[in-house]
Amino acid sequence: MPEPVVIQCREVSFLYPNGVQAIHNISLSIYRGDYIAFVGQNGSGKTTLVKHFNGLLKPSTGSVTVFGEETRDKKVSYLSRKVGYVFQNPDDMLFSSNVADEIAYGPRMLKVDPELVEAKVESILQELDLKNLRDTHPFALSLGDRQRLAVACALSLDPEVFVFDEPTTGQDFFGSQSIMGLIDELHQKGKTVIIITHDMPIVAEHAQRVIVMNKGEIALEGSPQEVFSQVEKLQSLSLKAPQVTLLARALGESSRTILHIPEMVDWLQARFPVTIKSGEELPHV
Amino acid sequence: MTDQEQPKTELESSTPLEQPGSTVTQVRTYKAKGRIAGMSIAVLAIWAALYIVASAIPALPVPGMAGMITLNAIMTAISGMILGPAAAIANAAGGIVSMILFPYGFSAGPLGFLTVTMGGLVAGLFMANKWVPAAIAEILIIGSWFVNPQSWQTGMWMVPLPYSAIALLVIVIKPVRDWVRNAIITQNKKTMWLAVFVMCMIGHAAEFLTTNTMVNWMFNLTWQYWVPTLPYWIMVDTVVILASTIVGVGVLVGLKKARLPLFPTTLEK
Amino acid sequence: MFSVSLKSRNSPLQKLDGRTKLIFLAVIFILVLLFTDLLYITALLALVLAAWFIAKLPTQPLKEMLQFFVWIAVIILVVQVFFYPGTTNLVHISKPVPAIGFSGYLTLEGILFGLAMVLRLVVIMIVAPLMVMTTPLPELMLALVKLKIPYKFAFIMTTALSLLPSIQNRSAIIQQAQLCRGISYDSGGKFITKLKASVSLLIPLILGAFRDSQTLEVAMNSRAFGAPIKRTFLLESRFTPVDILVIAGTFTLLTVGVMLRIRGFGVY
Incomplete structure (x- = not known):
């Protein structure tokens, strides 16, 4: 049985006030528990589309429903309890004088019972490993911690769906790993996750569904295997499948699409059976 | 600015300039003059840009004044505290451009930028511990209100009382002055709020009394306007000062935590 | 909410040098503050409006600005009409109320003065946008x-x-x-x-x-900010004969205005 639909777009178009049409007749269903990556060139309309999911933008024509409710006449503050949005730059969200207050801000604005807020803050601090930093000023945190805090702020409103706008941009390898680990965790807990990214290996490794946008329309959609197998089509959209995928193809693998390193290693070992003991150098094939 | 390696007011650098067609290499040395009153021009330009953006965001509609109070009122009130005397320059630059782009924010016409300049100047001089020029500026502001013969009408002497007269007292009385500056420079958790409130009051008072004086000269508003509306203006100004205090504390603490250059921390040493 | 931006590209005003327009702005501002007589201020308003139409500017921003300033205009008018110490009584309203300085009559002088102040406000508020709407900002900066x-x-x-x-x-x-x-x-x-x-x-x-x-x-x-060299500019501005004519006219206007004012004309 398919999971219930959480976000439904019907023929959504959006025109910016300056007349630029950013998205064009998009119909799309997002199901509970989805892990979707939106990819595409800058200006392809990804961010414009996802900003419709919590009412930041309202469709010019068509409709967006979130948990069965039209976004058109709903406030963002109301929809944020259903769809949390984490912005690319955490500094755009933070302004309180310590971590705990920052997390409590949203629920307080929505007039949640103070005791419940307290409990919520505690559990989020615990969950995101920010407990030691509870009294720290947000601006004294490292970029990675600020980003966790931004996630914590979204989490404090208890949404079912999370949208991450370019969560790994500007991060080093470990930073990316850490934030993606956090996103995976949210997904494992049953949340619906939507990410926007330019990082194809991240898409291949984490997402379960990929939506490629181009000029305001959905150009490709499917599982990472399905999408990344269409190397030429991606190229025409100025996108590139992950290097492992391309390498596997170059080595003659055509029956399936290899998406990440462990898969590649398995495949290589099946294809070129050599036993490698730990510590031993790879033999030259 | 935390370390000595950072360029202060002068940066020596030598630039070899090749003369075309000659083998002689001329070496010029110049001092980069990228600073005004100790603040980098880059910071001042950014402040001016922030100022313009804030001028486009209405905060309070003001019946009885052309225009409305925009977020730039908050920017003016906190500018001196953050930029020092150079705030006058940054506010003037931002003020001129925003006056051109969004004229509704200014009730004093083409010279409206002078009001925000005064706001930054008095508070900035105070913060830089130049209390004599600060006091002179404040006295000039209060004095210019009374230059207009109209200001001697019934009860109009009350207009500069809240808060310009109080600001002048804070500037002149040494213990108060030192207490306010210290609380801000050391970012004392308990006393900082009150000190920032006083600072914002100094900045905002200089701005609005200049505005009042100019409006009065231009439109000949008599005591029948000023005296009944005075409680209302006190309320509006108090609200602006309170809002500025919250923003001011947030910005000061944030700048310090993020180790960014700002005026009070340069005074710390 | 409105903001003013370049609205007129091909008009005689657009072709003027930025400096000419700044001088014009300053002179109008000085003159409008010099006089309190309705006639003189109306003349200045007519001049500014004429410039507005020569510049082929749309009237929409004018309307928006006037709407915006309608509140202060009403207040200025009320204060002057009721409290200006006039001598020519027109309409009897009530008994004199000395406590608030009201004579009991609406006076001719009060009404004229009130209207003059309102028109002064209009001139002050539209003269700067007039310049901005005809000059690209880089030229203005230059x-x-x-x-x-x-x-x-x-x-x-x-x-x-x-x-x-x-x-x-x-x-x-x-x-x-x-x-x-x-x-x-x-x-x-x-x-x-x-x-x-x-x-x-x-x-x-x-x-x-x-x-x-x-x-x-x-x-x-x-990029060597502050290097001690003579600066040149990408945009160059030069006075044309028309500029010189306009500046000469503007200064003549200023001189005449100041002379009139010194001789006691144009004020109550």
Whole structure:
């Protein structure tokens, strides 16, 4: 049985006030528990589309429903309890004088019972490993911690769906790993996750569904295997499948699409059976 | 600015300039003059840009004044505290451009930028511990209100009382002055709020009394306007000062935590 | 909400040098403050409106501005009409109320003076937009520099202008981010909400911009800001014969105005 639909777009178009049409007749269903990556060139309309999911933008024509409710006449503050949005730059969200207050801000604005807020803050601090930093000023945190805090702020409103706008941009390898680990965790807990990214290996490794946008329309959609197998089509959209995928193809693998390193290693070992003991150098094939 | 390696007011650098067609290499040395009153021009330009953006965001509609109070009122009130005397320059630059782009924010016409300049100047001089020029500026502001013969009408002497007269007292009385500056420079958790409130009051008072004086000269508003509306203006100004205090504390603490250059921390040493 | 921007591209006013227009602005401003007589102020208003139409500017911004200033206009009018110490009584309203300085009559002088003040407001408020709508901002900045405004100051203004789109963009993103955190900017003008919204916008906006300032500083230094050379400009401005004519006319107007004022004309 398919999971219930959480976000439904019907023929959504959006025109910016300056007349630029950013998205064009998009119909799309997002199901509970989805892990979707939106990819595409800058200006392809990804961010414009996802900003419709919590009412930041309202469709010019068509409709967006979130948990069965039209976004058109709903406030963002109301929809944020259903769809949390984490912005690319955490500094755009933070302004309180310590971590705990920052997390409590949203629920307080929505007039949640103070005791419940307290409990919520505690559990989020615990969950995101920010407990030691509870009294720290947000601006004294490292970029990675600020980003966790931004996630914590979204989490404090208890949404079912999370949208991450370019969560790994500007991060080093470990930073990316850490934030993606956090996103995976949210997904494992049953949340619906939507990410926007330019990082194809991240898409291949984490997402379960990929939506490629181009000029305001959905150009490709499917599982990472399905999408990344269409190397030429991606190229025409100025996108590139992950290097492992391309390498596997170059080595003659055509029956399936290899998406990440462990898969590649398995495949290589099946294809070129050599036993490698730990510590031993790879033999030259 | 935390370390000595950072360029202060002068940066020596030598630039070899090749003369075309000659083998002689001329070496010029110049001092980069990228600073005004100790603040980098880059910071001042950014402040001016922030100022313009804030001028486009209405905060309070003001019946009885052309225009409305925009977020730039908050920017003016906190500018001196953050930029020092150079705030006058940054506010003037931002003020001129925003006056051109969004004229509704200014009730004093083409010279409206002078009001925000005064706001930054008095508070900035105070913060830089130049209390004599600060006091002179404040006295000039209060004095210019009374230059207009109209200001001697019934009860109009009350207009500069809240808060310009109080600001002048804070500037002149040494213990108060030192207490306010210290609380801000050391970012004392308990006393900082009150000190920032006083600072914002100094900045905002200089701005609005200049505005009042100019409006009065231009439109000949008599005591029948000023005296009944005075409680209302006190309320509006108090609200602006309170809002500025919250923003001011947030910005000061944030700048310090993020180790960014700002005026009070340069005074710390 | 409105903002003024370049609206007229091919008009005689657009072809004038920025400096000419700045001088015109200053002179009109001085003259309108010099006189209190309705006749003189009406003449100045007519001059400004004539310039408005010569510049082929749309009347829409004019209407918007007037709507915006209607409140202060009403207040100015009421204060002057009721409290200006006039001598020619027109309409009897009530017994004199000395406590508030009301004579009991509406006077001719009060009404004329009130109208004069309102028109003065109109002139002051539309003369600057007149210039902005006919001059591209870079030209305006150049004019300020040519009028010997310190280069550093002009640099701050032009840099601020070029930073404006990115800061505006950032301010929009921050407002969106705060919306996502439960702030509603639209909740019917509730005072505390507005206050919280301003705080949550200004703090990240200012701090974020200060973070970027260090990059800008490096960029400025690496491009030899402050090198002791004579500056040349990409845009050049030159006075044309028309400019000289207009400036001469403007100064004549100023001289005549000051002479009249000294001789006691144009004031009550």
